[in-house]
Amino acid sequence: MKSQLSEAYNLLVTKLEAWFNAIVSNIPNLILAIVVLIAAYFIAKYVKKYVTKFVAKKVQQNSITNMIGTLSSVVVVLAGLFLALGILNLSKTLTSLLAGAGVAGLAIGLALQGTLSNTFAGIVLSFRKKIQIGHWVETNGYSGEVIDINLKDFTIKEADNNMVIIPNKMILDNPMKNYTLTTKMRVFLECGVGYESDLDHVQQLTKETICNTFDQIEKPEDVEFYYTEYGGSSINYLCRFWIDADNALEKMRSKSKAIIEIKKAYDKENINIPFPIRTLQFDNKLSVDSSKGVEKQFSNN
Template identity: 70%
Template sequence: MKEQFNEALGNLIEKLQGWFNTTIEYIPNFILAILVMVAAFFAARYISKIVGKLVSKKIEQDSIKNAIARVSAVVVVALGLFIALGVMNLGKALTSLLAGAGVVGLAIGLALQGTLANTFAGLILSFRKKIRIGDWVETTGYSGEVMDINLKDFTLKESDNNIVVIPNKTILDNPLKNYSLTTKMRVFLECGVGYESDLEKVEQLTKEVIANTFDQVEKPEDVEFYYTEFGGSSINYLCRFWIDAESMLEKLKAKTKAIIEIKKAYDKEDINVPFPIRTLQFDNQLNIETPNNKGDFNKN
């Protein structure tokens, strides 16, 4: 019994000595690993600030700018962790960590597929030069001013002051019309005049009214005017001209102003803008027949 105890005690002392020697041997590596992690931490903070400043020159959205800065900091810290594990000769631990990270990343990717798709779509939209906050755009049946682009959704404010929130992935997968990319918009105006009207006079008068109403139209010849059809109660025309505008709201205001001024000019010149009229004409006399007691009809 005493011999077994002495043997066990000897094995324990031998183990402790081995651990002590290993600890002494790895103290420099351990200290170096700690220094690597501390350096990685401060480097991550510094790089995060630099990335944030660089990204702010390209992206206006604070949410996406902060997200990119944080991702860069995480990458630097992760790189420092891998270097520290390598310094401590923990190759197996490093391999296991990478394998575990891969499995966890795959599981998270499958579970958050839609969220990640919106996140990456938000990053792509933020770097697009043709879409900026304040632009007037039209997409997926909605039209309005771009209020925000974040990692989740795309926010529009319509002309009636309603807010529309659209997932980023939907914006990226569908056509988008940006009215703010150009400083000019074309106004389309359709109307009709009576058949008794002098068509040449109507054309000239309409062009002059548009040219006198809008400073962007220098002369009447810049206004496009086309008669389009013989309508049911009027001869219809299409009038087109350019204005300086970057939103649909400005375009609607210009169209409203044009209609008001054209109506005033037509009233002054006695030009009729007819509305549909239905005329019922009875050329034949109506016979009223009443049945008699025998079942036949008598004409009155």
């Protein structure tokens, strides 16, 4: 029994001595690894600071800039960790960490496929110069001002002040009309005048009215005017002209203003804008035989 205890004690001492010798021999590597981790920590802080400032010049969304800055700092810290493990000759541990990270990343990616797709779509949208906060856009059946672009969704405020939240993936997968990218818009105005009207006079009056209403139209010849059809109660025309506007709301206001001024000009010149009228005309007189009606009444009784 004493011999067994003595043998176990000797084995334990030998093991501890081996560990102590390993620690002593690896103290320089351990110190160097700690220095590398500390340096990686401080470098990560500076990298995050400068990356955030750089990205902020390109992207207006704070959520995107903070995320990119944090990711850059995490990359620096992970690089320092892997370097420290390499200095300590823990290559097997490093390989295990990489394998575990790969498996975990695959599982997380499959579980959060929709969320990750919206996240990457938000990053792509944030770096697109043609889509910025404050632009007036039309996409996915909605039209309004871009209020926010974050990692999850795309927010639009419509003309009626309602907020529409659309997943970022749908923004990338569908066409978008951006009204703010152009400084001019074309207004289409359709109307009709009575058949008794002087068509040349109507055309000239309409062009002059539009020209006098909007300062950006220099002369009446800049206004396009086309008669389109003989309607049921009027001769219809299409009027087109350009205005200075960068959103659909300005376009609607200009069209409304043009309608008001054209109506005033037509009323002043006694030009009729017809509206559909239904006329009931009875050409045949109905004859009623009173005697047959009386006989039928008695027969029914």
